[in-house]
Amino acid sequence: MDFAFMRDTFLTLIGGVPLTLNLAFMAVGLGAVLAMLLALMRMSGLKVLDWPAQAYVFVFRGTPLLVQIFLIYYGLGQFRPALQEWGLWTFFREPYWCAVFALTLNTAAYASEIIRGGLQSVPYNQVEAARACGMSGFLLFRRVIFPIAVRQALPAYGSEIILMVKATSLASIITMMEVTGLAAKLISQSFRAVEVFVVAGLIYLVLNFIITRIIMAIEWWLSPHLRRPPAIEPRLEAAHV
Amino acid sequence: MKFVKTVGLALLGSALAIGAAAAQEKTVKIATEGAYAPWNFTGAGGKLEGFEIDLANDLCARMKVKCEIVAQDWDGIIPALQAKKYDAVMAGMSITEERKKTIDFAGPYANSPNGFLVAKNSPLAKMPGMGEAFNLSTQQAAAEKAIEAYKPLLKGKTVGVQGSTIHSNFADKYLKGTAEIREYKTTEQHDLDLAAGRIDAVLADATAIIGTLEKPEFNKDYTLAGPSITGGLLGAGVGVGLRKGETELKKSFDEAIQAAIKDGTVKKLSEKWFKIDTTPRV
Numbered sequence: 001m002d003f004a005f006m007r008d009t010f011l012t013l014i015g016g017v018p019l020t021l022n023l024a025f026m027a028v029g030l031g032a033v034l035a036m037l038l039a040l041m042r043m044s045g046l047k048v049l050d051w052p053a054q055a056y057v058f059v060f061r062g063t064p065l066l067v068q069i070f071l072i073y074y075g076l077g078q079f080r081p082a083l084q085e086w087g088l089w090t091f092f093r094e095p096y097w098c099a100v101f102a103l104t105l106n107t108a109a110y111a112s113e114i115i116r117g118g119l120q121s122v123p124y125n126q127v128e129a130a131r132a133c134g135m136s137g138f139l140l141f142r143r144v145i146f147p148i149a150v151r152q153a154l155p156a157y158g159s160e161i162i163l164m165v166k167a168t169s170l171a172s173i174i175t176m177m178e179v180t181g182l183a184a185k186l187i188s189q190s191f192r193a194v195e196v197f198v199v200a201g202l203i204y205l206v207l208n209f210i211i212t213r214i215i216m217a218i219e220w221w222l223s224p225h226l227r228r229p230p231a232i233e234p235r236l237e238a239a240h241v
Numbered sequence: 242m243k244f245v246k247t248v249g250l251a252l253l254g255s256a257l258a259i260g261a262a263a264a265q266e267k268t269v270k271i272a273t274e275g276a277y278a279p280w281n282f283t284g285a286g287g288k289l290e291g292f293e294i295d296l297a298n299d300l301c302a303r304m305k306v307k308c309e310i311v312a313q314d315w316d317g318i319i320p321a322l323q324a325k326k327y328d329a330v331m332a333g334m335s336i337t338e339e340r341k342k343t344i345d346f347a348g349p350y351a352n353s354p355n356g357f358l359v360a361k362n363s364p365l366a367k368m369p370g371m372g373e374a375f376n377l378s379t380q381q382a383a384a385e386k387a388i389e390a391y392k393p394l395l396k397g398k399t400v401g402v403q404g405s406t407i408h409s410n411f412a413d414k415y416l417k418g419t420a421e422i423r424e425y426k427t428t429e430q431h432d433l434d435l436a437a438g439r440i441d442a443v444l445a446d447a448t449a450i451i452g453t454l455e456k457p458e459f460n461k462d463y464t465l466a467g468p469s470i471t472g473g474l475l476g477a478g479v480g481v482g483l484r485k486g487e488t489e490l491k492k493s494f495d496e497a498i499q500a501a502i503k504d505g506t507v508k509k510l511s512e513k514w515f516k517i518d519t520t521p522r523v
């Protein structure tokens with residue numbers, strides 16, 4: 001191992017981190033909105049809403065992300081006249097937006113099932129208790145169902161965020177030079193695959209370490225009922241009264 | 242005693258026979274990319290085809306070895322050679338100073354210039370220098386002047402190149418800051434993006450561009466433009482990549498290539514696949 005070379009590699013690859021995080025967070029953020037919508041469609045009890053959502057999840061979970069990125073970027077590129085007519089070409093012309101689009105659609109499919117699981121795991125007696133207190137509709141959702149569902153879904157959702165950070169590495173096939181794209185370029189210049197990939201792997205590891213810590217902190221913050229209550233010291237002066 | 246002797250001799254004889262067979266059946270594993278038409282590509286039947294496949298089979302016949310040709314992604318083609326996954330690389334790989342630090346080359350067996358692939362109705366189609374040829378090693382000043390002459394046209398345009406190639410090195414050195422450079426994994430991908438209108442020009446090997454122009458979706462609306470530039474960081478022709486220290490294999494490849502150039506096989510194959518003669522001039 002040549003440590004001077006690895007330091008130079010690190011300095012080059014770190015330049016790809018903003019794009020990697022940008023892609024991951026754009027996709028997770030937009031994907032969460034779409035996933036919420038899909039989860040509500042699935043739980044609506046209406047077949048016209050439930051079936052399209054089921055079909056969507058089936059297609060996007062059942063096909064490789066690599067294939068989805070290829071189809072969206074190179075596939076839609078062949079329908080340029082139609083897309084231009086609809087005014088969508090300025091969006092699909094850019095590899096960045098194609099990457100965000102593909103990653104968003106993909107993560108939404110997985111996340112919608114995680115959110116549905118979270119929502120359905122809210123104990124019914126808690127909902128009933130809330131109703132007994134006079135809560136209903138959006139108030140019930142905001143105060144009782146949603147916080148409990150988020151807490152239940154968080155561990156699985158955290159995994160999904162980590163998977164998305166790693167999935168951005170596929171964006172290099174559509175010319176986005178994120179960490180893996182830069183690593184491939186460096187390997188072609190230096191022919192030292194081991195050192196470069198070790199450094200690239202470490203960068204992903206550090207990014208995901210930070211993300212898991214943040215998720216753990218949110219989990220802790222959302223579970224006050226699982227924490228030991230602060231011990232109450234008996235007040236000495238009170239004993240003498 | 243006689244029996245033991247007979248058995249011993251028989252054993253010795255068969256061992257020698259196996260040894261001789263092994264020597265005759267020496268296999269050389271050659272890697273190619275399989276996505277660089279017309280040099281090497283995967284044909285309609287799923288089999289590897291192209292100039293280098295034909296040439297490899299011819300060279301192997303001359304070297305009296307059995308050849309196995311495998312496809313390998315371009316990005317990992319040199320690291321896998323060093324990891325002994327195969328013994329030689331014939332994948333349109335140019336002999337550059339940078340690569341020579343890591344591997345050896347036999348040959349060259351071809352030499353072809355670079356150029357731009359652009360839409361016929363684009364202003365880039367009238368790029369100055371079309372039909373002129375420059376060598377960056379021997380006529381550096383003239384070649385760089387020719388590059389400066391077409392640079393203003395590329396200002397603000399997007400140019401596609403295949404990553405990790407002499408063309409991406411060329412683009413990084415001469416076009417960075419003038420045009421936006423996008424790197425693709427394969428030449429097929431930048432061709433698709435040119436057709437989709439995401440990029441304004443493709444910088445590639447003239448033979449690859451000629452190959453693309455033969456496709457029905459390209460031959461009507463696209464054209465080759467710009468001067469032909471060789472040498473310098475574009476390398477000294479295309480050769481067989483070999484691990485350092487394999488002098489015997491290098492020697493036999495070099496001899497086979499020389500023989501194939503001498504008897505016109507290289508010229509014949511290059512005209513068959515590229516429509517032009519890419520035989521290296523010594």
